[in-house]
Amino acid sequence: MLDLIRPAIGLTIVMTVLTGMAYPLAMTGIAQTLFPARAEGSLAIRDGKAIGSALIGQEFSEARYLHPRPSAVGYDAAAAGASNLGPTSAELISAVNERRRVWETENGGAAPVDAVTTSASGLDPDISIDNALGQVERIAAARDISALDVERLLAEAVERPFLGLYGTVRVNVLAVNLALDKAYPVAPVQAK
Known part of the structure; x- marks a missing residue:
């Protein structure tokens, strides 16, 4: 044995x-x-501190920033996942309609699909070109710069499909927002 x-x-x-x-x-x-x-982890470093990852979506809600795709998990990497609501769910339909209303109020025009729906992970770091371009006027007005300046930064940040085959044309939200802060800084609000 x-x-x-x-x-x-x-x-x-x-x-x-x-x-x-x-x-x-x-x-x-x-x-x-x-x-x-x-x-x-594709970390973004500013002043020697990690402020995010290009691989994980995070919330940006100020008008001067490019806004990410909505998250069903509140951009919490530890809780990554979808809402699991089906296409006929009244709760999902209501949430999508509310997101559409907010996006169209902030940006004008029709909201792209990725501006009103969450992803399977809830942490997508990228948005579509249509979504990014739809936010240009708001960002330009908030930073007091021309829309062409914002469009130029977006064009520089466009990511193409791997080998021209895998994935879609997209924009990384964190990369664009860091580029905006670097090129067109906004003075912090002074306390009274």
């Missing part, structure tokens, strides 16, 4: 070391060497 157990225990230890330690460490090392920013 011991002759059968000894090889099983030995194989379990060897495979645990290989697949549970050596392989993950090797992949982490390779990723950090070849793709250091992505391996560290």
